[in-house]
Structures are given as structure tokens and as C-alpha cells.
Amino acid sequence: MGSRLCNQLFHASYVSGAFGTEWSVKYNQQEICALKGSTVFMNGTYTLPEGLTVMESFWVIHPTSGVESTDLSKDPDYSGRVEYLTDEQKHFSLKLIDVMKKDENQYCFRIKTSVEKEKWLGYPGIMLSVTELHVETPEEVTEGETADLTCNTTCSLTDPTFIWYINGRSLTSKTMKNNQLHLQTVSSEDAGSYSCAVRGYQHLNSTAHNLRVRYSPKNVSVSISPSGEIVKGSSVNLTCSSDANPPVKNYAWFKEGGTSPVGSGQSYRPLQSGSYYCKAQNEVGAQNATAVSVIVQEIWARSATSDAAMNRSASQEVIYANASPSRPEENSKAESSPVKTSVCTAAMEVEVKEESQEDDVQYCSVQFHQSSPPNRFNSETVDNPSAIYSSVKRKA
Structure with a gap:
């Protein structure tokens, strides 16, 4: 044959x-x-x-x-x-x-x-x-809608079991039928990169395909900088943050108790004490943030002179003055001699506070009758045991 x-x-x-x-x-x-x-x-x-x-x-x-x-x-x-x-x-x-x-x-x-x-x-x-695996998804879906994703092939595999992944993580809680993944009620958490594979050949997964989900602003919050009490005249900013797709188109600012906006834009600078919140809005919807409290505190400014005075030593509460006595032979001329006056001034400490206060200014003077001025600051005079010292204290 x-x-x-x-x-x-x-x-x-x-x-x-x-x-x-x-x-x-x-x-x-x-x-x-x-x-x-x-x-x-x-x-x-x-x-x-x-x-x-x-x-x-x-x-x-x-x-x-x-x-x-x-x-x-x-x-x-x-x-x-x-x-x-x-x-x-x-x-x-x-x-x-x-x-x-x-x-x-x-x-x-x-x-x-x-x-x-x-x-x-x-x-x-x-x-x-x-064949290779290809994921087919809707171009875009709005939160709350349903969506079906399909793992496509160019020929019919024999009894395949399909596995789905989102951002590289295996999906187990979603509804799967044959080569389809069914999303019953889409949420913002369903947005991501989807791929599929066949059990036994997980290393041969498909090219990833993104699913975009449109949703209204969420997690809207207000941050304040700086925090705490604000000195009147200084700068404070409130910033509105949110998660939204598409991005937030309009921001509006409100003061609690009012119905009309007090400002617009992502940042706002309040001038008065009160509770403020923002409203974020995009094409899908809007959401309000929880209000934050702003306290504007009036505090008097302290002068540089008062700061310097406060830094002085507490020992300046007691001020000493010294003078040399007149010579005996000149005592008889004391009445006809010109009067020489030595003046010392106590330190004055002033602080500008919320309520204006003034400290009494104390002056002290020590007078000696002599024919000629003594050398008060000569080291010999200071060491002279006959030197006379006068102690002067501020009034309490």
C-alpha cells in the first residue's frame, strides 16, 4: 500500500x-x-x-x-x-x-x-x-451605578476558572460569573487597575486596565494655621481639603449661624472669632466640612523699653549713693558756701499690660555742704572708712 x-x-x-x-x-x-x-x-x-x-x-x-x-x-x-x-x-x-x-x-x-x-x-x-487575556471595562462609571468587567480571549479556553485582581490584589468578595466580574453598587473604593488570569496560569495575567469612578467630594475637612489663640492683627489661614473625582470645582466658606457665604476659594482668612466651615462641590455633588472654632484674642503689645526694664537685676530695688564728708576746717563756712547736690535716680520698671499701670517714680537726693566737689568715684574715697552711705529703697 x-x-x-x-x-x-x-x-x-x-x-x-x-x-x-x-x-x-x-x-x-x-x-x-x-x-x-x-x-x-x-x-x-x-x-x-x-x-x-x-x-x-x-x-x-x-x-x-x-x-x-x-x-x-x-x-x-x-x-x-x-x-x-x-x-x-x-x-x-x-x-x-x-x-x-x-x-x-x-x-x-x-x-x-x-x-x-x-x-x-x-x-x-x-x-x-x-490567545492572550484582555480586560474590558467601562470607560467611566459614577458611584452608585453597576458595572461589568470582562476577561476576553480570542478563542475558547477549555473549562477555565478566571481570577480577578485590583491593583495587584486578588478579589474574593466580588461576584464572578464565567469571565465576568460584576460590581453591583460601584463605590470610590472600586476605582483602580484591574487585571485577570486563569487558575493554574496566574503568572500569565492580562494587561491591567483602569476603571475610573466619578464621586462627589468626601472626607471634607478644614485645617487651621497657626492653631490656638490668634493675636489680633496677625495672620491665620483656613484650608479646605477633600477627596473627589472629578476634582472640586467650587469652595465656599460659611460662618455658623449665617446663611450666606463669607468667602470662596480653597483657603480663607477669618477676621473675627467664630466657627467656620467650608463646602466643597464638583460635577457629581457636594459635601460640608465640620466647623472649626477660631478665637481672635486682643493682647496689648509690650514696648521694647519695658522688656529691657524687666531684664534688669532684682538687686536694683536697693540703690546706694555715697559722698565724702566735708573737712573740719571748712565746716564753719558751710552756711555761706554754695550748695552742692548729688542726685541718684532709682530704676523704673514698666510693663504695658491689658490694664494700664504706672509705677511711682522715686527719686533720692543727698546733699552735702562743701567748698569743692568731692571725688565720689575715686577708689580712695570708696575705701575711706569715714565715707557715709545712704540707702534708698523704692516704695512698695
């Missing part, structure tokens, strides 16, 4: 051989859909006429009538990626690893026997299709 060409045979056909028995090749599947990067197995069984011995079996692609096909394991494009498996029960299998898009072909099993003309090619073989 001559060689059967690929285009002359049919799947699961039986043809009588020269030795009176039948040739047959049966494939477990005629079509296989595989994920790009995965490993695929093509399996089948065969029979051959009695008296023939299989000398060689291999797989080929693109069988052409009248042309001997090349062993797939010797094709440079498949080098190191194919493995043939057979057993005594006439089972055969092709293991193809790291499947590529260019591997999409028709694969046929080829048998050569001990008789040159007794060859067999199982045709039409197995058609291999290669």
Missing part, C-alpha cells in the same frame, strides 16, 4: 493496509485554545496493520501533498520547546512549552514503519489557536 497523503485522510478514519488490517489515528481534540506562554499537550492514539513495526513517529505542521514534512523537533522555531511521548498502548502526545502566537498551526502525527511504503499521516490533525 502506498503512502497516504495528508489531504487524503480524515480524522478518526480507518483505512485498510496492505497486510489486511487497519491504519487509524484518533486525536483527543481537533481544536485547542492555549494561553500565550503556557504549556499545551496534544494527545491521541493510533493503530497499524499487523506485521508492521513503527520505526519512527513525529509531529509536523503544514503538511503538503507530495512534500515530505519536516520533523517538528528539528525546526529551529521549535528547538528546545517540543517533547514527544509514546507508550506500548499506542498512545502518543506532543508537549509544546512556552506557546507563542506564531505557533498557531495545524499539527499532524506522522508514522513511519519497517516497510518503506507503509507510512501514515493523521489528517486533518489538531488546530492550535493562541
Whole structure:
């Protein structure tokens, strides 16, 4: 019996051989859909006429009538990626690893026997299709609506179990059916980057796709700077913050107890004590912040002179003055001599407070009658035991 060409045979056909028995090749599947990067197995069984011995079996692609096909394991494009498996029960299998898009072909099993003309090619073989995963989502969805995300393929995988991820985290609490993820009531927390995978091939997940969720302002709050009591005349700013998509378009400021806005913009500078809050609004909705209290305290400014006075030593409460006594021979001229006056002034300490206060200014004077001014600050005079000191204290 001559060689059967690929285009002359049919799947699961039986043809009588020269030795009176039948040739047959049966494939477990005629079509296989595989994920790009995965490993695929093509399996089948065969029979051959009695008296023939299989000398060689291999797989080929693109069988052409009248042309001997090349062993797939010797094709440079498949080098190191194919493995043939057979057993005594006439089972055969092709293991193809790291499947590529260019591997999409028709694969046929080829048998050569001990008789040159007794060859067999199982045709039409197995058609291999290669797919990647693609996530399909709505472009944008508003909070409160429903949304369906789909994990698409270009061919039908065999009994796949799909797994969904958001921002790289596996989703387990959402409703999943076949290749779809159903979001019953969308919230702002559902916004993110979604991808899908098939169980057993989680490392071959799809390219991520973003789901945008529109929502009104939330977590609206007011911050105050600086905090605490504010000195009248100094600067204080209130800032309104929120989370919204699309971003906040309008900010309005209100003082509690009033109905009309007192300001606009993200920042506001209050001039009076009171409780203030902001209202943030975008295309979806609006939300008010919790009010914050602002206290403006009037405090009198302290003069530089008073600051300097307060820094003086407490020992200045007691002030000493010294003078040298007149000589005995000049005592008789005291009445007719001009009067010399030595004046010392006590330190004055003044602080400007909320209520104006003034300290009494105390002056002290010590008078001596003498014909000529003494050298009061001469070291000899200070050491003179006959020197007279006068102690003067401020009034309490």
C-alpha cells in the first residue's frame, strides 16, 4: 500500500493496509485554545496493520501533498520547546512549552514503519489557536451605578476558572460569573487597575486596565494655621481639603449661624472669632466640612523699653549713693558756701499690660555742704572708712 497523503485522510478514519488490517489515528481534540506562554499537550492514539513495526513517529505542521514534512523537533522555531511521548498502548502526545502566537498551526502525527511504503499521516490533525487575556471595562462609571468587567480571549479556553485582581490584589468578595466580574453598587473604593488570569496560569495575567469612578467630594475637612489663640492683627489661614473625582470645582466658606457665604476659594482668612466651615462641590455633588472654632484674642503689645526694664537685676530695688564728708576746717563756712547736690535716680520698671499701670517714680537726693566737689568715684574715697552711705529703697 502506498503512502497516504495528508489531504487524503480524515480524522478518526480507518483505512485498510496492505497486510489486511487497519491504519487509524484518533486525536483527543481537533481544536485547542492555549494561553500565550503556557504549556499545551496534544494527545491521541493510533493503530497499524499487523506485521508492521513503527520505526519512527513525529509531529509536523503544514503538511503538503507530495512534500515530505519536516520533523517538528528539528525546526529551529521549535528547538528546545517540543517533547514527544509514546507508550506500548499506542498512545502518543506532543508537549509544546512556552506557546507563542506564531505557533498557531495545524499539527499532524506522522508514522513511519519497517516497510518503506507503509507510512501514515493523521489528517486533518489538531488546530492550535493562541490567545492572550484582555480586560474590558467601562470607560467611566459614577458611584452608585453597576458595572461589568470582562476577561476576553480570542478563542475558547477549555473549562477555565478566571481570577480577578485590583491593583495587584486578588478579589474574593466580588461576584464572578464565567469571565465576568460584576460590581453591583460601584463605590470610590472600586476605582483602580484591574487585571485577570486563569487558575493554574496566574503568572500569565492580562494587561491591567483602569476603571475610573466619578464621586462627589468626601472626607471634607478644614485645617487651621497657626492653631490656638490668634493675636489680633496677625495672620491665620483656613484650608479646605477633600477627596473627589472629578476634582472640586467650587469652595465656599460659611460662618455658623449665617446663611450666606463669607468667602470662596480653597483657603480663607477669618477676621473675627467664630466657627467656620467650608463646602466643597464638583460635577457629581457636594459635601460640608465640620466647623472649626477660631478665637481672635486682643493682647496689648509690650514696648521694647519695658522688656529691657524687666531684664534688669532684682538687686536694683536697693540703690546706694555715697559722698565724702566735708573737712573740719571748712565746716564753719558751710552756711555761706554754695550748695552742692548729688542726685541718684532709682530704676523704673514698666510693663504695658491689658490694664494700664504706672509705677511711682522715686527719686533720692543727698546733699552735702562743701567748698569743692568731692571725688565720689575715686577708689580712695570708696575705701575711706569715714565715707557715709545712704540707702534708698523704692516704695512698695
